[in-house]
Amino acid sequence: MTEHIANPPEDRPDDVLVRAMGSNQTIRLIAAQTGGMVETLRKTHDCGPLGTMAVGRVASAAVLLSATLKGRQQVGFQINGDGPLREAYAIADADGRVRATISVPRAELAGDDIVLGAGFGQGRLSVTRQLTDEAPYRGIVQLITGEVAEDLAHYLHTSEQIPSAVSLGETLDASGVLAAGGLLVQALPGADNAVLGPLIERIESLPPVSEYFARGGTPSDLVTSLMDDVEILETRPVNFVCPCTREQFARRLCTIGEEELRKLTESLEDTVVECHFCRTEYTFDKEQVGALLYGARMYDKAD
Numbered sequence: 001m002t003e004h005i006a007n008p009p010e011d012r013p014d015d016v017l018v019r020a021m022g023s024n025q026t027i028r029l030i031a032a033q034t035g036g037m038v039e040t041l042r043k044t045h046d047c048g049p050l051g052t053m054a055v056g057r058v059a060s061a062a063v064l065l066s067a068t069l070k071g072r073q074q075v076g077f078q079i080n081g082d083g084p085l086r087e088a089y090a091i092a093d094a095d096g097r098v099r100a101t102i103s104v105p106r107a108e109l110a111g112d113d114i115v116l117g118a119g120f121g122q123g124r125l126s127v128t129r130q131l132t133d134e135a136p137y138r139g140i141v142q143l144i145t146g147e148v149a150e151d152l153a154h155y156l157h158t159s160e161q162i163p164s165a166v167s168l169g170e171t172l173d174a175s176g177v178l179a180a181g182g183l184l185v186q187a188l189p190g191a192d193n194a195v196l197g198p199l200i201e202r203i204e205s206l207p208p209v210s211e212y213f214a215r216g217g218t219p220s221d222l223v224t225s226l227m228d229d230v231e232i233l234e235t236r237p238v239n240f241v242c243p244c245t246r247e248q249f250a251r252r253l254c255t256i257g258e259e260e261l262r263k264l265t266e267s268l269e270d271t272v273v274e275c276h277f278c279r280t281e282y283t284f285d286k287e288q289v290g291a292l293l294y295g296a297r298m299y300d301k302a303d
């Protein structure tokens with residue numbers, strides 16, 4: 001898809017997220033280079049091209065939304081559709097750690113065209129912001145195109161009342177992900193229409209964001225090329241990280257209840273549970289499942 005690759009995947013630049021402001025703090029600019037993360041997701045979930053685009057774009061969208069998070073805050077970005085991909089879900093935190101999953105990684109469409117919107121079909125986008133230890137804030141909108149960028153812009157405008165331009169994409173070849181990333185530009189209160197017009201023209205004249213990165217451009221280059229007075233506030237690394245642990249899955253087994261757990265101890269097979277985000281399999285033999293029965297009784301009592 002791309003004629004010239006300045007940084008082939010072997011010496012791929014580190015993934016990075018840049019947060020900047022322009023025009024007297026009235027324009028927020030966020031750019032993320034995510035090719036390494038999306039390639040890791042492709043391999044982890046053994047995705048076909050459509051699945052790679054889906055999980056990559058959802059994960060890159062979560063990265064863009066994570067740019068304003070602090071401390072232990074995190075954001076979830078989920079698309080559920082009636083198309084063959086069904087569901088893709090990503091979580092990103094304030095330290096640039098991202099995990100993502102897809103329900104049908106090798107989904108295919110009839111015909112030769114790979115169209116992400118057709119892969120998701122009709123459905124909805126939900127964004128979950130966990131900003132405090134209290135209940136998370138969740139916003140839901142219907143999908144507009146299923147191409148993710150337009151859907152995220154629509155969500156930010158209607159659900160969070162922030163006019164936003166979003167670009168997301170990835171460049172793939174038969175060997176995998178050559179480049180991926182995203183750009184989010186937001187007009188904050190007080191933004192001047194005289195600034196917005198030329199800015200939107202500039203964004204629309206850009207090459208696709210993954211092509212920009214595939215040709216050697218960086219997120220800093222990208223945001224500073226959009227306006228004259230851009231100040232870069234922060235640069236964060238972006239990495240695929242799954243924080244799952246065996247203890248977490250043992251606790252989850254307890255929640256299925258004493259009766260179900262007892263059935264597992266009577267089964268001839270070991271019990272294997274898989275993390276949907278990193279595909280790690282945790283195996284519990286009969287003795288180990290039996291040891292969880294006390295915990296399951298506690299959960300049953302709590303019901």
Ligand SMILES: [Zn+2]
Pocket residue numbers: 242243244275276277278279280
């Ligand atoms: Zn995991």
